[in-house]
Amino acid sequence: MRKSLAVLLAWLRSWFLAPWRWHVARRKPEVDPSQRRLAMSAGVAALAGGLVGLTGARRADASAPPDPGPVTGRRWGMSIDLDSCTGCNSCQIACRQENNIPTQGADAKYGAGHIEWMSMLWKEPEDELAPPELLPFPCQHCDDAPCVKVCPVGATYQDSEGIVVQVWDRCIGCRYCMVACPYERRSFNWEEPKFEGSLAQMLNPDVATRTAGIVEKCTFCSHRLQRVKEEARLEERAMRDSELQHMPACAASCPAEAITFGDLNDPESAVAKDRRSPRVFRLLEHLGTDPKVFYLRRDRGEDS
């Protein structure tokens, strides 16, 4: 009795004290000392400029703004070449295995309730001889994402590199993001996910399994991205576009190399080049969500 009371109290305390601890543990963003010096000198310069302005003596060089420098932030994006895609579905399977997605879709009671991060949209052609129209369909990682706006607890947010991520443990399961997402790229855990038999031994240790009652989605394989970052850091070099191109599980498994990942801010990356292609289009652009998944239109057909 006494022990269970103590456990209960500890649990309650952990809940109510948690935010304080987070604030204590929160790391300050690391500022490059040279940048700090720059900022300080800019502040001093602004102050001096103000003083100079007040005294009426005009000196143009004192109030010159500091040079912002080149854009250093990364902005991850993906391009999918529909011309290369053969519709083999390996991206879907790889995604499922990589991200510990339970395979509970076969049972009839789930109906439209199965979980899918990467889907394959499929449209039968009117002409029998033409190949079917296919569209590998991951989360579009919108820059102005409706799901991020509506989340009542901030369980989903856009990280500094543009990926729309979901904090599994913070989700309360209100499903607002699901009804807000125009791409329908969010799945709900309608029940406790089951990994039976050998499936339980195939779980990826890098990705947490989810519980019942939370919403989950594609993360652009953040854990694999992290691995690439760590490797580059250990070898003390910058990340290479070649190792990023096929970083996500879907891209890695694509035999036709239709899926490409990379930094949109790096003009030399494969994704940025694809983005400049005349064939490029994005889904539901009229909604203004600004997605970061670029599709390259099929080029076969009458034109070629």
Added chain:
Amino acid sequence: MKAPEQTLKPRWVPLWWILVAVAMLALFFGIWCFGQQLKYGDIVTGHRNPGYGGAAWGLYIVFYVFFVGVSFAGISVSALSRLFHIEILKPATRIAELMTISALIAGSCAVFADLGRPLNGLLDLPRLARPQSPFYGTFTLVVAGYLFSSMVFFFLSARHDAAYMAEHGARPLRWLYRLWATGYRGSVAEQRRHNKSSFWLSVTILPLLVAAHSTLGFIFGIQAGRPGWFSALQAPAFVVLAGVSGTGMVILALAAARKIFALEEEIPLLTMRWLTNLMATLAMVYLYLMFVEELTSTYAAPSADRQVAHVIVSGRYAPMFWITVGCLVLTFAIPFVMRLRKVTSLPLMIAVSLLANVAALLKRFLIVVPSQTDGSFIPMEHSGYSPTIIEYGIGAGLFGILVLAVLLFGRIFPLVPSGTLLPASKTSGADSRTRAWLRFGVASGVACAALLMITVGLADSFRLFSAGELDPRIPYSPLIFAGGLMLLFCSAIAYEALPGTKSSSCVDVGQDEADLHEGTD
């Protein structure tokens, strides 16, 4: 005027017991269903992923919107009758307020049932809620502001009867009445204070009410990603439909109270007719809004919007849609004909109120569900949404809460403001000058603290102090905002319930009475 204790005994006791038993049964069934949902997960409901033709939001959200809508009428009837001195509405005020409180509790339970992880929601919403999400309004404005202000209103306006019941009510419950009366003696000064504070409460509550119901509309109206939802009409239409269904529920509750608690004399038919006419007018306004909505979404709308409109008007939701339209037309037509023929028929008024609420429930279903099942921009699969027994069970439980609240409360407290004279009402209870300043100081101090809490809590909920980070800088800042909202209404309690000075020599009693008849100042 009948003495209150007579009204507390139900006229036909078996009916009361039967109704209580049915409501309890519904409530327990609802709780059992909720237990099943907790145990097996949301797989036991009919909800599924919207992209695959299902609906992630279904009956729970329908019931949530419905019950918050019902709560509309309660507080607005009572606030309007105080603001504009509509004497004919006075007998309905307490039942209406009771309706508001119980409906808001039922509505909150509906949201709770909808959450995938209810316990986490209960702990995380006060800690992390973001005002950028329309759900913030649900949690703070509706639950904290609206529910709490209704409770304050209810508490203050019933103090007079509580003071009477403390002397004359059932002996075992007198402690409760005494607690409720909080020192109220029914003096002229106290009544004057009550008039003043209830005027200001009404002035505060009416905008809050419109804001809360608009927030409800915004949950749907500002989602561009869901064809059929994205419409500026949603927020005003929610306010109007809330008026229709809420007034209907109040009429039903009044009719039930007349029947069960023998309040035919206290609740005149004229009061109910007034409410019925209000409901009919609002139903007409709503029909107009529906027409505008359907025309906009069919004439030259984007194809996805048009598809949703077609599914609703002539597709698989057509029966539901046309029943809704029929019910709303009748809700307007029957009172109109009654007015022409100059008849006032109780059964007809009850029927109209029922029709209005059927229409409100169905219309909410038509707002929430078809846009998810048939309104997807992405052509994936189509399956549809059919609620399961679990969802119906929880819905029944919510109705059980509503019925139980009226039935149980009617047994222990007069359902109609009695206006009985209290024995000690001739004493002045007026303030000395220092006491008046103290009263003003305490009330405004509480209000200032509340405003500070509201400002700080809201600003930090927006993550202004933590520079856009995920967590607010001050822990539980949404709770601080909600608490500030609650405290703001507590200033009315502080103003009224602070006891006056004992001596009655300060202000002339005659002057007080003249002020009282002048009305609110």
